[in-house]
Amino acid sequence: MSDNATVPGSARSGMVAVLGRPNVGKSTLINALVGFRISIVSPRPQTTRHRILGISSLPQGQLVYVDTPGLHAGGKRAMNRYMNRAAIGALEGVQAGLLVVEAGQWREEDERAFKVLADSPLPRVLAINKVDLVKDKSSLLPYLARVGEGRGFSAIVPVSARKGVGLDDLQRRLLELMPEGEPLYGEDEVTDRSERFLVAELVREQLMRQLGDELPYSSTVEIEHFEEEGRLLRLHAVVWVEREGQKAIVVGSGGERMRAIGQAARLAMEKLLGRKVFLQLWCKVRENWSDDEAQLRRFGYGD
Ligand code: GDP
Numbered sequence: 001m002s003d004n005a006t007v008p009g010s011a012r013s014g015m016v017a018v019l020g021r022p023n024v025g026k027s028t029l030i031n032a033l034v035g036f037r038i039s040i041v042s043p044r045p046q047t048t049r050h051r052i053l054g055i056s057s058l059p060q061g062q063l064v065y066v067d068t069p070g071l072h073a074g075g076k077r078a079m080n081r082y083m084n085r086a087a088i089g090a091l092e093g094v095q096a097g098l099l100v101v102e103a104g105q106w107r108e109e110d111e112r113a114f115k116v117l118a119d120s121p122l123p124r125v126l127a128i129n130k131v132d133l134v135k136d137k138s139s140l141l142p143y144l145a146r147v148g149e150g151r152g153f154s155a156i157v158p159v160s161a162r163k164g165v166g167l168d169d170l171q172r173r174l175l176e177l178m179p180e181g182e183p184l185y186g187e188d189e190v191t192d193r194s195e196r197f198l199v200a201e202l203v204r205e206q207l208m209r210q211l212g213d214e215l216p217y218s219s220t221v222e223i224e225h226f227e228e229e230g231r232l233l234r235l236h237a238v239v240w241v242e243r244e245g246q247k248a249i250v251v252g253s254g255g256e257r258m259r260a261i262g263q264a265a266r267l268a269m270e271k272l273l274g275r276k277v278f279l280q281l282w283c284k285v286r287e288n289w290s291d292d293e294a295q296l297r298r299f300g301y302g303d
């Protein structure tokens with residue numbers, strides 16, 4: 001242990017589990033805190049399927065955020081069980097919990113996420129997200145008082161993940177709760193996930209955004225080929241669906257939908273990785289993959 005670990009005011013570091021009902025903006029918030037799009041975002045619930053770490057290195061220390069799928073009741077399929085395990089496992093080995101809610105709201109599902117945190121011995125912080133949507137800011141004050149009352153939060157911080165409001169304040173309050181110590185990860189690291197994982201997720205993000213209601217939940221993405229040629233990244237990706245009818249929708253008439261998905265995913269990859277990407281996309285059918293443990297492991301949903 002280095003000498004300065006015991007000096008007051010020296011660097012702090014630790015892990016923060018980010019909890020909250022689906023769609024409150026957990027992944028958007030982590031991306032904003034980390035400064036990279038390490039976790040995909042869409043207007044649909046259950047966009048996040050995995051436990052993903054986002055690393056934020058600051059002059060005063062390091063915060064490692066654990067992004068999670070929202071907990072959901074009644075998950076019978078193997079995929080739902082995987083997501084619930086990822087959500088529950090998020091509290092293991094962390095030093096604090098960050099509950100995210102939407103400004104002006106406290107629904108039953110918010111209360112459920114709060115209870116998960118309140119049942120743990122962890123210090124907890126509340127982030128009130130999406131304050132950019134609140135026209136009359138003075139209406140926030142009674143709301144803050146109401147949701148804070150008797151819930152034992154160490155801090156309550158209004159933020160807008162989308163507009164980057166309140167993030168410094170939030171990180172400062174979280175750092176106060178972290179133990180003194182050396183950073184857990186290298187200062188240039190932003191996530192524990194590989195580039196191969198991130199590019200697959202960026203294709204899945206487009207499935208979540210561009211497809212109709214049922215499809216995103218029956219589809220997943222596998223990177224079959226990942227090759228770096230100098231500054232160019234060459235990828236072959238397969239979109240797996242569960243039925244022929246779904247394939248027809250993903251591909252679209254004359255392959256139009258598939259091209260739009262590939263184009264948007266490629267642009268997001270180039271932006272994230274800062275290099276040229278050549279992406280070839282296929283759609284294939286594997287019946288019932290989302291309820292098949294062996295298939296799930298093959299597609300990266302393994303613990
Ligand atoms: P998660 O399910 O909690 O991870 O939520 P996501 O990060 O996927 O976000 C859900 C939706 O809320 C997306 O459409 C985001 O663009 C949107 N969103 C997230 N943060 C904000 C915010 O600060 N303001 C607004 N207006 N929208 C946001």
Ligand code: MG
Nearest residue numbers: 026027047048
């Ligand atoms: Mg998410």
